[in-house]
Amino acid sequence: MHVTKPKLSWLEDPTVFAVNRLAAHSDHEFYSAKTGKNSLKQSLNGTWRVHLEPDIASQKLDFIRPDFDFGRFDYIQVPGHLQTQGFDEHKYVNTQYPWDGHEELRPPKLPKKNKIASYIKTFELDHALKDKPVHISFQGVATAFYVWLNGHFIGYSEDSFTPSDFDLTPYLVEGQNHLAVEVFKYSSASWIEDQDFWRLNGIFRDVFLYALPKAHLADIHVTANLASDYETGIFELKATVTGQTTDNFLHARLLDPDKRVVFETKVPLNQMIDLSQELSQVAPWSAELPNLYTLELTLEDKDGAVVEFVPEKVGFRRFEIKDGLMLLNGKRIIFKGVNRHEFDPKLGRAITKEDMLWDIKFMKRHNINAVRTSHYPNQTLWYRLCDEYGIYLIDEANLESHGSWQKLGACEPSWNIPGNLPEWEPTCIDRANSMFERDKNHPSVLIWSLGNESYAGTDIAAMGDYLRHKDPTRVVHYEGVTWNREFDYITDIESRMYAKPHEIEEYLQNEPKKPYISCEYMHAMGNSVGGLELYTKLEKYPHYQGGFIWDYIDQALYQKLGDTTRLAYGGDFNDRPSDYEFCGDGLVFADRTISPKAQEVKHLYADIKIEPDETGVTLTNDGLFTNSADSYFTARVLQDGKVVFEKDYQLIVLPQESKHFDLELPLPKTGEVIYEVQQHLAKDTAWAKAGFEINFGQTVSRYALPEFKAQGTPKVAMGDVNIGISGKNFEVLLSKDKGGLVSLKYSGQEFITRTPQLLFWRPMTDNDRGCGHGFERAMWLGAGKFAKVVDLQVASKEHAVEVSYTYELPLPKQATVQVTYLVDGTGKVNVSAKYPGYPDLPSLPTFGLEFKLPAKYDSMTYYGRGPAENYLDRKLGARLGTFTTTAKDSVASYLVPQETGNHCDVRTLVLTADKELGLKISATKHAFSASLLPYSTMMLEEALHQDELPPMRFAWLRLMAEQMGVGGDDSWGAPVHEAYWLKADKPLELNFTLEPLN
Structure with a gap:
């Protein structure tokens, strides 16, 4: 029965969620002709007028009258949220209800402060929609809303995320029509729309009118299944027709992906249509091969004139659970998925x-x-x-x-x-x-x-x-x-x-x-x-x-x-x-x-896994339906981070198969050698151009790091406070007072602003905070900052001077670390930092040294894993190679500043300033982790927003023997997996050489 009088009581009644709302139906498009131009649809998107009332007690319904003067109303864009356009406050909560602590409520009761947005849209009906039944569709409104047209109540609806359609036909007038919509922030529906998201409301999806031709496919249900042979298509169409069916016909055609007609029929029109057809050798739909057929449904009158035209895309596929497995077209499927909120930082969910x-x-x-x-x-x-x-x-x-x-x-x-x-x-x-x-x-x-x-x-x-x-x-x-x-x-x-x-x-x-x-x-x-x-x-x-x-x-x-x-x-x-x-x-x-x-x-979601070796490459195709014919593979050989060989290949591996391909790859006689194979698109697709890299694989064939060999004879000045070591175009000062390197000059250019500080802490990540990392490992926060020198040893070595500092750490048990500087006659400085390992202490976030450098050294070229930041438990998708970045570009814009910019397995890195001498840092004994950032560890630790970080005044270089993983099982209690910890009883050693870049 058509209800004509709205009630506010509906808001708190869970049994009332739709009044006068039309039956839900398929989302197919329909046209008045086969041209594909929709003359039967009229958008009401754009500028509306709106006014916000603070609660139900202040509700005013005068705005529904056609003669209402809405000049005092504000403007708002539809689709759009009230909050993102300044009409209501933003609120983000996860599981708790947004009124928690403000009011004591139980379902279905509502907060007293239930804001009301009164929307007005005036429109004239397009010519093509006149003299026909006209419906209105609200594709998404949060949270509950009432609709009036020209002062007449039209309907009420809840469910923010599915369409609500209403019949406007009896109340449309010639000329200007007055559409009034009252949107309530809360209703009983709010109790079951408690998603983890910003609580945004308003008319946030499309609004449009649509006219019904004299015969109309109101709903279509297409089933395009596969028989048990996964080759025979089973096509079924069930349709509901409204309007005039006598002397009208349905002309149905099904076209394959190549636009060839594979099924066609013409039947008299009835209120219910039921068609079916078996088709041989159909092209199945899958994510790998999204084959789409086109169903063309044409309603024709007795003279063959088009009454309505509906094109609908159809995909034949069979999804089932068989023997406890989900199968798509007969194959076990693996979902490599994400959860997706609709979101935009300006528009909210009105994307x-x-x-x-x-x-x-x-x-x-x-x-x-x-x-x-x-x-x-x-x-x-x-x-x-x-x-x-x-x-x-x-x-x-x-x-x-x-x-x-x-x-x-x-x-x-x-x-x-x-x-x-x-x-x-x-x-x-x-x-x-x-x-x-x-x-x-x-x-x-x-x-x-x-x-x-x-x-x-x-x-x-x-x-x-x-x-x-x-x-x-x-x-x-x-x-x-x-x-x-x-x-x-x-x-x-x-x-x-x-x-x-x-x-x-x-x-x-x-x-x-x-x-x-x-x-x-x-x-x-x-x-x-x-x-x-x-x-x-x-x-x-x-x-x-x-x-x-x-x-x-x-x-x-x-x-x-x-x-x-x-x-x-x-x-x-x-x-x-x-x-x-x-x-x-x-x-x-x-x-x-x-x-x-x-x-x-x-990298880990890729279908084709790539494992190079010295003789070629093994390709494992986890895909279900496609071979690798649409890809080409590039084999490369890297020597000390530089490409010395590159060649493209066409390699075919069938779905669900693994195959080794012999390739003639050179093996350089010296240096570190890496074999790499990349998979690229061979031709343009809808989502990427030819040449786009899909995946890669690497194997380190020979691991080799340069050894530090002291050369020359340095000059030594044993001062009361500093130990000076110098030679041609260099001077190094090691401070007895400051406990380390205080000056590093090459050709008169200073690289050091402060003594490198021992580093045991990394800026806490969200996962760190969530699992109590700070409580468990707090002792490491000040361990480097407040370490004190308890011993200093100076020794002459062949071609070098060795200065070794022993630091005692401010820990509950006596613990020391040693940092040694070995300076030769050429100005090279070999640095070694050793943590010997202590039982009965919590695992270390990291261990290394943090350098405060002049801001001009803001560019870093490194041979290690990249290009994006990577970590002990997140480095499989990062390749070994030579990459260039800057301090600013190394900062990932996490909402709360935290650990960022790390690169694992670094062999060498070079810091440069425009047109000035650079500083080269080379790993010795084993590779290290490194980052170059505009901010220190403690700056990142303290900031709550990116904009709280200061302008760059220094470049902060962190060199670490290793850093623990970042985790990810969850962010409220799950620790990093133990395999990616730096256990306190395990020795850690950082070794590298400093030298000028010529």
């Missing part, structure tokens, strides 16, 4: 087509093949792009009630919703239905997810039953049953969040009944994604079928502070409560700058 294209190209370029739409259905364009480019989707219903059952990390479901509460079941099923009906035709959608972190119960079970009944061609996912195994039957997949590798392996080794995925893993907060290899190695177990990194993009918003703009996180807008920087978990930064973490993901 653009350009954003989506950037995202999908990034994913394809980084070998990411799957996305979980965390935690709501995305814009419909995203699904079309995933169909076209080839991305597998877990499509997730808009349901999360995290704060209702988990408090401060503990499971406490005493008032969990929806749980088993009958009053919440209809809205849960409605959300599942709205997602299904809109997205059912997209081949990219393989799995339906029932929502996120909402515990378990009969309501969610009913969602699963509903989707299985509606769609037997996909499987159902829900992770929340891990908290209540009574409801294990809800999910077809064993899905866990942040399970450690050993926990996953335990499941896999004990007769698993279901396929396994980590729907969230590798919490990519700040400097993270360490230890990813420990997860990808689990692919050797058949039931392990991949995971989805949390997450894709930092949720940070632009904030203007005076004349500058920064990326801000929770709490920066004085929003309380807040979960602060916990919104910064992305593989890309909010401004879509690629973070260094992506380097490791790209």
Whole structure:
């Protein structure tokens, strides 16, 4: 029954979530002709008028009148959020509800401060839409809204992330129409939209009118399955037709990817259409080969004139669980996935087509093949792009009630919703239905997810039953049953969040009944994604079928502070409560700058693994459907970091096979030798140009570092405070008072501003803070800064003078380290720093020396791992080679400044200033880790935002024997895996030589 009088009581009633809303339907486009120009659609995007009221008590409905003078209303852009356009405060919380601590509430009660945005849009109906039924579609509105047209109530809706359509036909007028929309910040829906994101509301997705021709395909359901031979296509079409069907016909054509007609029929039009056809030798759809057929549906009248034209992309694929494994087109699939919030630092979740294209190209370029739409259905364009480019989707219903059952990390479901509460079941099923009906035709959608972190119960079970009944061609996912195994039957997949590798392996080794995925893993907060290899190695177990990194993009918003703009996180807008920087978990930064973490993901997610050796290369193709014919491979030989041989090859390895290829590669007689093979695109694709590198592999064939050999005879001046060592064009001062090197001059040019400081601490990462690293390892924070010299030894060596300092560390037990400077007659300074190892101490964050250099030495060319920063547990995606960077470019823009810029396995590095003498640093005995930054360790440790760091006044060089890994299992308790610790009882030694660069 059509309801004409709205009620405010609907807001607090979970059983009322749609009033006068039209039935959910497929997202197909339709046209008045075969030209592809949509004359039946009219966009209402653009400038609207808006006014914000603070609460329900101040509600004024005069704005719905057609004669209302809205001159005092502000302007707002639709689609867009109220908060990002200055109409409401920003608020970021994770699991806690945004009103926590302000009011004591239980569902479905709402906060007293429930802001109301009154929107107005005036429009004249386009000529092509006149004299036809006209509907309006709101693609996304948060959180609940009422609609009026020309003073008449149209309808009410909740569910922020699926379309709400209404019939405007009875109330349209000639000339100007007055559309009024009242958007409430909170409703009962807010209790089940408790996702980990900025709480943004308003009309944030497209709004448009669409007219219905005299006969209209209101809904189409295309099933394009494969028979058990995985070659025969089973095509089915079920369609709902409204309007006039008598004397009208449906003309259906199916065209293959090469535009050849493979099926065609013409049938009389009925209200329900049901067509089916078997097709031989179809080209299946997959992320590797996203073959799309085109279905053309034309409604024609008896004279053959076009009434309506619908083109729809179709992908034939078969997704099933068989013998406990998820199979795509008969092959065991591995999801190399990410979770993706829709986000833009300026627009919030009102992202653009350009954003989506950037995202999908990034994913394809980084070998990411799957996305979980965390935690709501995305814009419909995203699904079309995933169909076209080839991305597998877990499509997730808009349901999360995290704060209702988990408090401060503990499971406490005493008032969990929806749980088993009958009053919440209809809205849960409605959300599942709205997602299904809109997205059912997209081949990219393989799995339906029932929502996120909402515990378990009969309501969610009913969602699963509903989707299985509606769609037997996909499987159902829900992770929340891990908290209540009574409801294990809800999910077809064993899905866990942040399970450690050993926990996953335990499941896999004990007769698993279901396929396994980590729907969230590798919490990519700040400097993270360490230890990813420990997860990808689990692919050797058949039931392990991949995971989805949390997450894709930092949720940070632009904030203007005076004349500058920064990326801000929770709490920066004085929003309380807040979960602060916990919104910064992305593989890309909010401004879509690629973070260094992506380097490791790209390498470990690649389908073709590359293992060079002295005789050639072994290629292992983990892909399911494609060989390597679309790639070419470049073999290179590096001698001491320089390329001495390079040649391209065409190497064919079949899917799911491994093959060794013999290549004639030279072996240089001297120096360090590295064999490298790169995989490149052989031709242009939609996501990258020919020549783009997909993956690489390296093998160190011969490891060789230069030995320090003292030469010449230096002059020595034994002063009361300093030991001076000099020769032609150099002078070195070693201070008895300062405990180390205080001057290093070559050709009169000074390189040292302060004595190098012992370094045991690295600026804490988000993961460090989350796992209590600071509490456990605090003693190392001041160990270098406050170390004191307890012994000084000077000795004459052949061609050199050796000055050795022994430092006592301010630790609970007596511990010393030794730093030795050996200076020869040519001005070379060989430095050795030795930590002998002490039991019963916490592991070390790092060990080395930190140099404070003049700011002009801000350029570094190094032979080590790069190009992006890398760490002990995140260096497989970094190659050995020669790279150049600057101090500023070495700083990754993590939301909270932290450890950054490290490069492992450095053999040599050169610091240069424009047109001045450079400083060369060479590893001796073994390679070291290094970074060159505009900030010291302590500057990074203390800052809470990037803009709090000062302008560059010095260049800070860190040379380290090693640095511990960064971790990534989670960011609230998981330590770095022990294999990547620097254990306190293990000796550490840093050795290098300083010399001028001629």
